[in-house]
Amino acid sequence: MSAIYYKDGLYFSDIDTVEISGVARRIGAMTAEQRVNAGYEVVDIDTRPDLDDVAIITEVKDGARISYTVTPRPLEQVKEMSKAKVAEYRYGIETGGLTVAGVAIPTDDRTKVLLNGAYSRAIAGDPSAVRKFKTPSGFLDATNEQIIAMAEAIADHVQACFNAEAAHCAAIDAMEDDVDDPIAARKAIIGYDYTTGWPS
Structure with a gap:
């Protein structure tokens, strides 16, 4: 990482060009002594906290010092972020397919719509009538x-997915703040394990 200078x-930055005694000089090409004599201070920069999921990080410039303030994000905002991850995970499980009577069946949204239409016709028709249905392994x-x-x-599978999502979201909603360590409380919410309890 290149240095930052203040004057x-x-x-x-190192690549900036400044005029010293009438001569254009790139700061990075100057010696430390030349920079000091010209009045350029090396900026002391704190490490930026890696807390963007749980806090608002604000850069504070104070002369030759750059630091950061950490303000915890609103608790409800962090919970919504965590629940959005649950919803994304649920959608992956919901549309990831399942096996019915040994046959792999897609559960993507288009297949669900097509199968729902076939279902409506099937319940009104002859139970022994045969329809062509395409699966990942070919036509059935x-x-x-x-x-x-x-x-x-598929309907049961989808409902089980939403039931699991609802349970995880309720668990996240029940998580409380910690006035003594609000960052830890928000990390716990973001780090909530939502990978259990789903239909297989």
Whole structure:
């Protein structure tokens, strides 16, 4: 990381060019003594806290010193961020497919719509009628009875996914603040383990 220099209320980098005694000089090419004699101070920069998920980090410039203030994000904002991660995870499980009677069935949104339409026709038709249904391994000759079973299995799968998401969101909502260590409280919320309790 290149150094930062301070002089007369302004900040400079190694690649900046300044005029010294009528000669243009790149600050990084000057010796330390030359920079000091010209009035350029090396800026003391604190390490920026890696807390963006849980806090608002503000840079504070004070002459030849740059530091950072850490302000905890509102608790509800952090909870919403954590619940958004749960929703994303739920969608992955929901649309990741499942196996019904030994057959791998997609559960992406388009397949769910198509299968729902086939289900509506199947429940009104002959249970032994056969329909072509495409799976990841190829076409399946599915009877209306199988179509109904697949549609109901997917519906149960989707509902189980939303039930799990709701349970995790309730657990996150129940997490409390800690006035003595608000950053730790927010880290716990962001770090909440939402990977358990999902349908397989």
